[in-house]
Amino acid sequence: MSATRVLVIEDTASMASLYVNYLQSIDFEADIAGEGKLGLAMLNKKPYQAVVLDLHLPDMEGLELLSQLRRAYEDMAIIIVTAHGSVDGAVEAIKLGAFDFIMKPFPAKRLQTTVQKALEHRKMQRELTELRREVYLENYQDFIGASPAMQAVFRQIEAVASSKANIFITGESGTGKELVARAIHRASPRAPKPFVALNCAAIPRELMESEIFGHVKGAFTGATQDRKGAASAADGGTLFLDEVCELPTELQAKILRFIQTGTFSPVGGQDQKSDIRILCATNRNVQREVEEGRFREDLYYRLYVIPIELPALRDREDDVITLANHFLKRFAAQEKKDFAGFEPEVLSLFLQYDWPGNVRQLENLIQQIVVMRDGPLVEAYMLPETMRGGRPQVHIEPVQGFTPFVVKPLWKIEKEAILKALKASHNDVPRAAALLEVNPSTIYRKLQAWKENGGGEAEVLSSNAI
Numbered sequence: 001m002s003a004t005r006v007l008v009i010e011d012t013a014s015m016a017s018l019y020v021n022y023l024q025s026i027d028f029e030a031d032i033a034g035e036g037k038l039g040l041a042m043l044n045k046k047p048y049q050a051v052v053l054d055l056h057l058p059d060m061e062g063l064e065l066l067s068q069l070r071r072a073y074e075d076m077a078i079i080i081v082t083a084h085g086s087v088d089g090a091v092e093a094i095k096l097g098a099f100d101f102i103m104k105p106f107p108a109k110r111l112q113t114t115v116q117k118a119l120e121h122r123k124m125q126r127e128l129t130e131l132r133r134e135v136y137l138e139n140y141q142d143f144i145g146a147s148p149a150m151q152a153v154f155r156q157i158e159a160v161a162s163s164k165a166n167i168f169i170t171g172e173s174g175t176g177k178e179l180v181a182r183a184i185h186r187a188s189p190r191a192p193k194p195f196v197a198l199n200c201a202a203i204p205r206e207l208m209e210s211e212i213f214g215h216v217k218g219a220f221t222g223a224t225q226d227r228k229g230a231a232s233a234a235d236g237g238t239l240f241l242d243e244v245c246e247l248p249t250e251l252q253a254k255i256l257r258f259i260q261t262g263t264f265s266p267v268g269g270q271d272q273k274s275d276i277r278i279l280c281a282t283n284r285n286v287q288r289e290v291e292e293g294r295f296r297e298d299l300y301y302r303l304y305v306i307p308i309e310l311p312a313l314r315d316r317e318d319d320v321i322t323l324a325n326h327f328l329k330r331f332a333a334q335e336k337k338d339f340a341g342f343e344p345e346v347l348s349l350f351l352q353y354d355w356p357g358n359v360r361q362l363e364n365l366i367q368q369i370v371v372m373r374d375g376p377l378v379e380a381y382m383l384p385e386t387m388r389g390g391r392p393q394v395h396i397e398p399v400q401g402f403t404p405f406v407v408k409p410l411w412k413i414e415k416e417a418i419l420k421a422l423k424a425s426h427n428d429v430p431r432a433a434a435l436l437e438v439n440p441s442t443i444y445r446k447l448q449a450w451k452e453n454g455g456g457e458a459e460v461l462s463s464n465a466i
Helices: 013-024 036-045 062-072 087-095 108-135 148-160 177-186 205-213 249-261 286-291 297-303 319-335 344-352 358-372 410-424 429-436 440-452
Strands: 005-009 029-033 050-054 077-082 100-103 167-170 195-199 238-242 277-282 306-309
Touching: 005 013, 005 036, 013 029, 013 050, 013 108, 029 036, 036 050, 036 062, 050 062, 050 108, 062 077, 062 087, 077 108, 087 100, 087 440, 100 108, 100 440, 148 177, 148 306, 167 177, 177 195, 177 238, 177 277, 205 249, 249 297, 286 297, 319 344, 319 358, 344 410, 410 429, 410 440, 429 440
Parallel strands: 005 029, 005 050, 050 077, 077 100, 167 277, 167 306, 195 238, 238 277
Antiparallel strands: none
């Protein structure tokens, strides 16, 4: 097994030699570069697993070198050391990709432990990346979602895409049923051929047969020329029938014949052949539609070969936050607005809200806010009154044997815990991180975010937490 190699980029020779001795005492191989450019040259010639980097170098600033290292060596474990540190400098280094920040002078154990933890973190990140490649799809085609419910949907799409079987997609309005149909088509062998989508609820009943099967000239008043329908246009590809339960009963029989024989008749015309895969969707209870006689049972069993049920947004855990950030970034760029994020209270309200209109409702809300308001943060007053009526704090009524208490949003509990840990450790960030069992970079990021948002933590930040 090859030894772990660490490159120390430090211009003070005595300090660099000391760091090398610290690292060699735990069986690491360590080399020294007295300048930033020399360090880059050494990294190009020899593989290193970690870099110990001084922020102040004679030929370039350490933060500039850190940026270059992060671009060139994406998963390199980088530890910053400096005698001129501050919370702002530490946060900037963490933002640029450093694992941790150490203030000079420090004992051997501090450097050794930090480098070992950085390498462990690097190893875990690599393993996680490999695992995600195998089983985890946060952004799948046009979908965004890391919740278990959406991961299950992504895996279903992958499993059924290459099949010839018909798919029946169910889910509440606004959950993305057409996106699923398009994803199945794109992942299937039919991808080079057309994808044709029809919303059966948006087509007048008297025109629905013509829209699906087409018509010939003179078939009815207004039919002044032959017209292809969706069944012909989708030949070789996929036909998606959204809100399929809106099909008239008499047309359902013709759809069933088409599925069974691959043959259809345009209105007023002769039989034609078309090779298509049919995907359907509805937000209704299909079994109830069958039981109450509004949907043919034989057609149901032909279409309902493989069901895919889309979860409601309220059942997708933190996906609502990921989606909200995605929509905010998109609409802010589109409208040339300065929105960059959400106040914690807004995110708390998003997580509490039921989202009856699901992803479509969230998307429309974010677009409305971006168009009508100005940033940089989306604040609670910008939300509709019905949503602000959510419960940022829930007062639990007393019951026998229990004491009344207040349920606070998670971000407030987290903030209080961090501030208490900093107070207990006399504003020593690494010690506070150890108490909370988190990475010091987490606390640095939180402190910087509170400072930028005017969160009232000036007493912590001005005390030069280290």
